[in-house]
Amino acid sequence: MSALFGKHGKHGKHGKHGKHERHESRLPWVSSNTTPESDELVDSGRRSALKILGLGGLVLAVGPGGVRRLDAAALTAADPWNPHVYVKIADDGIVTILCHRSEMGQGIRTTMPMIIADEMEADWSNCRVEQADGEEKYGSQNTDGSTSIRAFLPQYREAGATVRALMEDAAAKEWGVAATEVKAEQHEVVHTATGRRKSFGSLVASARTMAMPARERLRIKSPAERRWQGKAMRSIDLVPVTTGKAVYGADVILPGMKVAMVVRPPVWGSKVVSVDDSAALKVPGVEKVVRIPESPIPGAFLPLGGVAVVAKNTWAAIRGREALKVTWDAGPHATYESKAYKAELEASVAKPGAPGYRTGDVAAALASGARTVKASYYMPHLSHAQMEPVAAIANVSNGKVEAWAPTQSPFDARNTLAQYLKVEPANVTVHVTLLGGAFGRKSKPDFVCEAAFLSREVGAPVRVQWTREDDVRNSYYHSVAAHRLEASLDASGKVTGWLHRSAYPTISSVFAPNLPGPTPDELINGASDVPWDIPNMSVEVCPAVAHVRIGWFRSVNAIHHGFAIGSFVDELAQAAGKDSAEFLLQLIGRDRVVDQSKNGMVEPPKDYYGAAWTDYPLDTVRAKNVVRTVMEKSGWGTKLPRGRGRGIAVHRSFLSYVAMVVEVEVLPDGTVLVPKATVAVDAGFVANPDRAKSQMEGALIMAMSNTLHSEISFAQGRVVQSNYRDYQVARMRAAPRTVDVHILQNEGMPGGIGEPGVPPACGAIANAIFAATGVRVRELPVGRQLAGWSTRATEDGSS
Amino acid sequence: MITLTVNGTRRSFDGDPTMPLLWYLRDELALTGTKYGCGIAQCGACTVHVAGRPARACQLKMETLQGAVVTTIEGLHPTGQHPLQEAWREIDVPQCGFCQPGQIMQAAGLLKNKPKPTDQDIDTAMNGHICRCGTYPRIRAAIKAAAEKQS
Ligand code: FES
Ligand code: FES
Numbered sequence: 001m002s003a004l005f006g007k008h009g010k011h012g013k014h015g016k017h018g019k020h021e022r023h024e025s026r027l028p029w030v031s032s033n034t035t036p037e038s039d040e041l042v043d044s045g046r047r048s049a050l051k052i053l054g055l056g057g058l059v060l061a062v063g064p065g066g067v068r069r070l071d072a073a074a075l076t077a078a079d080p081w082n083p084h085v086y087v088k089i090a091d092d093g094i095v096t097i098l099c100h101r102s103e104m105g106q107g108i109r110t111t112m113p114m115i116i117a118d119e120m121e122a123d124w125s126n127c128r129v130e131q132a133d134g135e136e137k138y139g140s141q142n143t144d145g146s147t148s149i150r151a152f153l154p155q156y157r158e159a160g161a162t163v164r165a166l167m168e169d170a171a172a173k174e175w176g177v178a179a180t181e182v183k184a185e186q187h188e189v190v191h192t193a194t195g196r197r198k199s200f201g202s203l204v205a206s207a208r209t210m211a212m213p214a215r216e217r218l219r220i221k222s223p224a225e226r227r228w229q230g231k232a233m234r235s236i237d238l239v240p241v242t243t244g245k246a247v248y249g250a251d252v253i254l255p256g257m258k259v260a261m262v263v264r265p266p267v268w269g270s271k272v273v274s275v276d277d278s279a280a281l282k283v284p285g286v287e288k289v290v291r292i293p294e295s296p297i298p299g300a301f302l303p304l305g306g307v308a309v310v311a312k313n314t315w316a317a318i319r320g321r322e323a324l325k326v327t328w329d330a331g332p333h334a335t336y337e338s339k340a341y342k343a344e345l346e347a348s349v350a351k352p353g354a355p356g357y358r359t360g361d362v363a364a365a366l367a368s369g370a371r372t373v374k375a376s377y378y379m380p381h382l383s384h385a386q387m388e389p390v391a392a393i394a395n396v397s398n399g400k401v402e403a404w405a406p407t408q409s410p411f412d413a414r415n416t417l418a419q420y421l422k423v424e425p426a427n428v429t430v431h432v433t434l435l436g437g438a439f440g441r442k443s444k445p446d447f448v449c450e451a452a453f454l455s456r457e458v459g460a461p462v463r464v465q466w467t468r469e470d471d472v473r474n475s476y477y478h479s480v481a482a483h484r485l486e487a488s489l490d491a492s493g494k495v496t497g498w499l500h501r502s503a504y505p506t507i508s509s510v511f512a513p514n515l516p517g518p519t520p521d522e523l524i525n526g527a528s529d530v531p532w533d534i535p536n537m538s539v540e541v542c543p544a545v546a547h548v549r550i551g552w553f554r555s556v557n558a559i560h561h562g563f564a565i566g567s568f569v570d571e572l573a574q575a576a577g578k579d580s581a582e583f584l585l586q587l588i589g590r591d592r593v594v595d596q597s598k599n600g601m602v603e604p605p606k607d608y609y610g611a612a613w614t615d616y617p618l619d620t621v622r623a624k625n626v627v628r629t630v631m632e633k634s635g636w637g638t639k640l641p642r643g644r645g646r647g648i649a650v651h652r653s654f655l656s657y658v659a660m661v662v663e664v665e666v667l668p669d670g671t672v673l674v675p676k677a678t679v680a681v682d683a684g685f686v687a688n689p690d691r692a693k694s695q696m697e698g699a700l701i702m703a704m705s706n707t708l709h710s711e712i713s714f715a716q717g718r719v720v721q722s723n724y725r726d727y728q729v730a731r732m733r734a735a736p737r738t739v740d741v742h743i744l745q746n747e748g749m750p751g752g753i754g755e756p757g758v759p760p761a762c763g764a765i766a767n768a769i770f771a772a773t774g775v776r777v778r779e780l781p782v783g784r785q786l787a788g789w790s791t792r793a794t795e796d797g798s799s
Numbered sequence: 800m801i802t803l804t805v806n807g808t809r810r811s812f813d814g815d816p817t818m819p820l821l822w823y824l825r826d827e828l829a830l831t832g833t834k835y836g837c838g839i840a841q842c843g844a845c846t847v848h849v850a851g852r853p854a855r856a857c858q859l860k861m862e863t864l865q866g867a868v869v870t871t872i873e874g875l876h877p878t879g880q881h882p883l884q885e886a887w888r889e890i891d892v893p894q895c896g897f898c899q900p901g902q903i904m905q906a907a908g909l910l911k912n913k914p915k916p917t918d919q920d921i922d923t924a925m926n927g928h929i930c931r932c933g934t935y936p937r938i939r940a941a942i943k944a945a946a947e948k949q950s
Contacts, residue, residue: 241896
């Protein structure tokens with residue numbers, strides 16, 4: 001059902017194309033150089049790649065198991081090979097690399113081509129990057145889970161090495177010399193003996209027809225041969241970004257495009273009772289009011305539904321929506337109250353849960369410890385509040401759907417669009433713009449579906465624009481969480497037992513209705529895989545029902561795991577009367593390398609962050625190294641005046657080890673500033689260290705928001721906050737003067753970079769506040785809790 | 800009819816006089832470097848210069864801009880080589896980049912008044928800008944680097 005309340009018939013006031021067509025369309029990264037290659041010859045993945053790369057030149061497809069020349073890469077059912085990356089060398093030598101991952105600030109549009117170009121021996125100034133569309137043949141393009149480099153580094157390297165070998169072979173053949181006598185060097189092949197040179201461009205014609213170099217012959221560069229990998233490379237989009245030319249979601253302009261604003265359910269699952277659009281339709285510029293059916297909850301990635309105002313420009317849509325009167329039924333979650341829910345979660349963790357990790361006899365240990373320590377922690381819902389509110393453009397005509405969106409997962413966008421509009425995925429194209437921040441929000445294509453639905457309804461291209469209020473009130477939220485930890489210490493202050501229970505509504509609840517709570521395997525996101533050496537442990541999850549859409553948020557459950565565990569370890573150090581950093585080292589304990597899936601894990605999932613458990617065992621030496629590095633570099637142990645303090649935490653998530661020492665200054669009014677932070681990260685091989693550093697800086701500052709300011713709460717099922725005024729995030733004044741990031745570079749398997757910085761930062765900030773003020777914050781956000789701290793009695797007895 | 804100058808070009812507007820400058824720039828002139836982040840003067844993403852001073856385009860109704868001279872990020876420097884733009888690239892400030900046009904426009908206003916800003920000046924001038932990616936330390940460094948270079 002899609003009830004229409006419009007006054008202008010099927011195509012709106014100006015027919016299919018409005019009169020406001022003054023702008024050229026602006027379509028990011030879609031080359032005008034489209035290919036006429038016949039449809040029968042190419043599968044859709046190749047077609048899409050060719051469309052973007054243009055005809056001619058030498059095009060190579062890179063996938064699991066190797067590199068193929070595009071002419072040989074036709075896919076058949078018998079050979080369902082999925083290339084992820086395409087590299088083209090044009091006849092003029094220009095190299096174009098098709099980036100299959102979304103750029104949201106992590107730098108992948110630089111790092112991925114840089115690795116390939118380095119291995120190719122390409123000249124960076126002759127390399128271009130184009131953005132791939134959403135395509136089945138690229139495999140999952142979901143840019144999440146800090147995955148891009150750790151999953152694809154070997155493929156990128158092999159791709160580059162193949163091109164290099166192919167260029168060398170082509171030159172050797174042209175010169176009639178052995179391939180061993182030539183060497184690729186910065187976009188040329190050199191005959192070592194004579195110094196003769198041939199440019200990559202001039203070799204394209206030969207390379208198109210020769211045999212591809214055998215895989216066994218490929219030589220991945222040694223560390224000494226690398227030009228940029230592991231060193232530095234400035235981001236490729238800096239000029240457009242700093243001149244306002246970069247194209248984000250809302251910046252795509254199509255001829256005749258309408259702008260839509262949607263009134264969405266105020267409570268999860270509530271439904272429209274009545275619509276009065278008379279005033280809305282009187283607003284100049286408003287063309288139509290369209291009902292979007294409410295998707296049954298939980299709804300996964302489908303739009304919430306509601307009522308849309310379609311107008312000729314954004315302001316008219318905003319004013320039209322203000323004038324629209326919609327009434328809603330109460331909805332099944334109208335009783336959701338954050339205060340009451342917190343009590344529910346606390347009651348949940350008071351009882352034993354389902355174990356994800358168990359060793360020894362924790363009950364006995366807790367009963368016999370020389371000392372036991374107990375603490376509870378709470379973290380509210382969070383919203384990504386990425387600076388770019390979601391927006392998408394779609395044009396649906398003749399049964400074909402074309403969309404432009406800042407999406408982390410163009411492939412999911414494509415499939416969800418197909419499902420939602422009941423069309424074949426082959427008839428759906430999703431172009432990826434730059435993402436103005438994402439943090440997990442833009443993995444969900446609900447907003448893309450809204451645009452496509454409305455385009456179909458009004459018969460014109462439509463941009464759906466979410467306001468900040470929409471973003472704060474109708475998002476997918478990070479789980480609210482309660483934790484309860486108990487530990488026993490022996491007489492020497494060594495931890496003998498560790499009980500950790502947590503309760504939080506699970507992300508799975510958006511995919512399946514009525515789930516009772518999280519499952520124990522979710523604990524591997526930084527709770528059941530802690531690096532501690534404790535003989536008796538139990539890590540459990542407890543029931544928690546979702547009353548709102550829950551979604552991935554940068555670092556996911558590791559955020560609250562990191563906060564609770566990081567804080568509790570510091571509390572244990574105080575209880576043991578030990579230095580917090582020394583205590584951490586002792587807790588990590590003996591040098592050992594452990595496959596954690598075989599060591600106390602209860603029914604561990606098959607993979608670990610999508611990787612093999614055996615590839616990423618816990619290595620306590622690495623965990624201790626990051627701790628020692630921040631101790632040494634931060635001036636740990638030196639005295640600070642009251643009101644200033646350092647906190648330390650270490651956490652492992654997304655297959656990387658990160659330790660932080662955060663220094664805070666707490667003003668008498670309770671304002672927390674972070675003048676300085678020291679970070680050490682061991683993420684195996686780090687391809688682009690400067691971007692990794694910037695991710696650590698950003699993670700720390702996002703953790704400041706999570707810890708100090710941000711909270712989404714619910715009253716009568718509705719989000720209480722509305723915009724940055726009441727959903728606050730960290731700002732310049734409190735931000736560090738210095739973030740000293742140490743990348744412990746090595747040749748190990750790469751780990752994640754985008755996410756693992758957040759969890760230790762949350763704990764380290766809370767611990768620093770304790771060190772500065774004697775106040776232990778167990779409930780986030782800190783907010784105004786520290787007001788007047790200097791005159792309060794404190795837990796550590798100081799005043 | 801409202802007439803104003805945007806990036807040196809005379810423009811006239813006869814639409815809804817209550818339309819904020821932000822949407823006029825983005826929807827009518829296709830100057831999409833000026834970003835929407837909050838609409839309520841909380842984030843600074845929409846910052847442009849009006850009469851040479853930083854202003855939040857989401858707060859300025861078109862009816863108040865008769866004869867105004869507006870500069871957007873696209874017009875800050877004819878070839879995009881304002882010292883701040885160069886410093887931004889030198890230090891590789893942006894992550895997602897979405898907030899950066901607004902940050903740069905604000906910083907340009909700051910340097911005009913205070914060619915040698917202190918940390919405190921920077922904090923005061925830039926505190927109204929949100930960078931959710933957390934590039935604040937690099938923004939601070941880039942402003943200082945540009946100031947250094949200018950003097
Ligand atoms: S959009 Fe104007 S200040 Fe945020
Ligand atoms: S760089 Fe992403 S919001 Fe500032």
